Amino acid sequence: MSNQAMQAAEEVGGLNFELGKEKEFLRQNVRALVEREVPREYARELDEKEEFPHKVWKALAESGYLGIPIAEEYGGVGGDIVDMVIVTEELAHRSGSIGLTFFMSSCFGAKTLQFAGSEMLKRKYLPLLAEGKLMFSFSLTEPDGGTDVLGAMKTRAVEKDDHWVINGQKVWTTSANVADYLVVVARSKEDVVKKADGISVFLVKTDTPGIRLRKLDKVGIRATQSFEVFYDNVKVPKDHLIGEKDKGFYQTLAMLNNERILTAALCLGEAQAAFEDALQYAKERRAFGKPIGQFQAIQHKISWMRTKVELARLITYKAAWLQSLGRDCAIEANMAKLVAANFACEVTDAGMQVFGGYGYSREYDMQRYWRDCRLHKVGPVSDEMVLNFIGERMGLPRSY
Ligand SMILES: Cc1cc2nc3c(=O)[nH]c(=O)nc-3n(C[C@H](O)[C@H](O)[C@H](O)COP(=O)(O)OP(=O)(O)OC[C@H]3O[C@@H](n4cnc5c(N)ncnc54)[C@H](O)[C@@H]3O)c2cc1C
Numbered sequence: 001m002s003n004q005a006m007q008a009a010e011e012v013g014g015l016n017f018e019l020g021k022e023k024e025f026l027r028q029n030v031r032a033l034v035e036r037e038v039p040r041e042y043a044r045e046l047d048e049k050e051e052f053p054h055k056v057w058k059a060l061a062e063s064g065y066l067g068i069p070i071a072e073e074y075g076g077v078g079g080d081i082v083d084m085v086i087v088t089e090e091l092a093h094r095s096g097s098i099g100l101t102f103f104m105s106s107c108f109g110a111k112t113l114q115f116a117g118s119e120m121l122k123r124k125y126l127p128l129l130a131e132g133k134l135m136f137s138f139s140l141t142e143p144d145g146g147t148d149v150l151g152a153m154k155t156r157a158v159e160k161d162d163h164w165v166i167n168g169q170k171v172w173t174t175s176a177n178v179a180d181y182l183v184v185v186a187r188s189k190e191d192v193v194k195k196a197d198g199i200s201v202f203l204v205k206t207d208t209p210g211i212r213l214r215k216l217d218k219v220g221i222r223a224t225q226s227f228e229v230f231y232d233n234v235k236v237p238k239d240h241l242i243g244e245k246d247k248g249f250y251q252t253l254a255m256l257n258n259e260r261i262l263t264a265a266l267c268l269g270e271a272q273a274a275f276e277d278a279l280q281y282a283k284e285r286r287a288f289g290k291p292i293g294q295f296q297a298i299q300h301k302i303s304w305m306r307t308k309v310e311l312a313r314l315i316t317y318k319a320a321w322l323q324s325l326g327r328d329c330a331i332e333a334n335m336a337k338l339v340a341a342n343f344a345c346e347v348t349d350a351g352m353q354v355f356g357g358y359g360y361s362r363e364y365d366m367q368r369y370w371r372d373c374r375l376h377k378v379g380p381v382s383d384e385m386v387l388n389f390i391g392e393r394m395g396l397p398r399s400y
Pocket of ligand 1: 104137138139140141143144145146147148171172173174175218221226375378379380381382383384385388399400
């Protein structure tokens with residue numbers, strides 16, 4: 001559609017499913033970077049070796065993509081959530097792990113700091129995040145529960161002289177081994193009326209004395225490792241409190257729609273890759289003297305795969321579009337995560353069936369997509385909590 005036609009459509013309030021030139025250009029460029037920096041064999045090798053792709057991170061920084069969530073005044077390029085969706089989707093199309101790392105560092109790192117951090121923290125860290133010289137990881141979930149994260153939170157932060165002291169244990173802190181800083185959420189006040197009160201968020205240097213990591217062995221998303229993190233009398237300078245003391249949980253709430261939308265974008269990339277591989281395989285693999293794609297049972301599976309990816313993409317981009325305009329997108333963001341995570345699991349499972357026995361072989365990527373996308377039904381938020389949220393938003397009573 002021409003610019004004039006787009007403008008005309010906007011004026012009459014018509015629908016427009018075009019991304020526009022700039023965003024299409026961004027997509028093509030990220031796709032080209034992925035082809036150049038992350039060949040298929042490399043993505044497979046990273047998964048096998050559980051190795052973080054530092055050179056890809058550097059390439060993302062050099063191309064300016066790590067600066068997308070960061071405002072220009074802090075050294076970024078001031079992109080919107082639609083841009084972040086595009087980058088996440090394209091990275092996840094080759095590797096869910098790389099997509100997840102971009103999403104975690106940009107969403108919980110850059111966005112949290114930009115949203116709630118002091119001017120000093122923003123000036124000091126945001127330009128370095130944009131340049132890829134720093135990476136942040138998010139340390140919220142604890143061993144006793146991630147869904148009832150506040151009820152389960154035992155990590156404590158206590159003020160002492162010119163610093164805070166953190167004691168406790170987290171679990172699943174992803175990329176903690178390569179992150180320079182951890183965004184740590186801890187209880188800073190005991191006697192509170194609501195569980196959400198009395199929580200604070202800190203920016204903690206990963207090599208601070210008292211921090212110890214223990215690696216977890218995961219089924220998928222293996223190129224980015226996840227860790228138990230033990231905090232034993234960890235000292236944090238007072239000026240590394242992010243946002244207001246005791247109000248931290250409300251700050252993290254502000255990130256939730258971004259988190260849902262970007263999780264959906266990860267699922268889109270993984271599901272799209274599974275669909276493309278299955279389509280290609282169905283054209284090449286033969287049985288009974290014909291390509292298996294000639295059998296209706298296989299054709300229908302692949303038609304459903306394409307349909308599910310398209311449906312998930314529509315709600316994901318709608319949620320991102322609403323968010324980029326500053327409109328309420330809470331229901332759509334939750335729907336996007338729900339639909340995209342479930343469809344991605346269905347699509348990759350169908351892909352496994354199309355591949356027959358070779359689907360089960362680690363020489364093909366289908367099993368990796370299948371393993372990777374299973375995470376998104378539970379993390380960073382479970383399907384059940386998303387459904388609870390949608391229920392409540394429709395006026396139904398809270399169920400828990
Ligand atoms: C690979 C991976 C990476 C992760 N990365 C990070 C990270 O970087 N940082 C971080 O802080 N966390 C991270 N997480 C943690 C993730 O956010 C949690 O696993 C998730 O929130 C679920 O918490 P849980 O595992 O403790 O499950 P639980 O809270 O124990 O839930 C178990 C089951 O009970 C259900 N359930 C619980 N309460 C209700 C209810 N009220 N209604 C209906 N169903 C309910 C849940 O939906 C789930 O199905 C990661 C997890 C994984 C697996």
